[in-house]
Amino acid sequence: MRPRLRIIAAAFGAALLAFTFALPFLKGKRCLDAGGTFDRTTLVCTPAEPQH
Numbered sequence: 364m365r366p367r368l369r370i371i372a373a374a375f376g377a378a379l380l381a382f383t384f385a386l387p388f389l390k391g392k393r394c395l396d397a398g399g400t401f402d403r404t405t406l407v408c409t410p411a412e413p414q415h
Contacts, residue, residue: 394408397410
């Protein structure tokens with residue numbers, strides 16, 4: 364593999380890994396801003412109960 368291609372592949376892999384780790388935090392913040400609760404182990408947002 365060419366050195367330049369190896370660097371590009373490593374950068375792409377690092378970006379993908381960083382996105383994978385950041386995704387639960389981004390989804391959790393969006394869920395909390397909407398008033399729900401977010402479970403980071405299952406990546407599920409539970410909406411808040413409506414107020415009567």
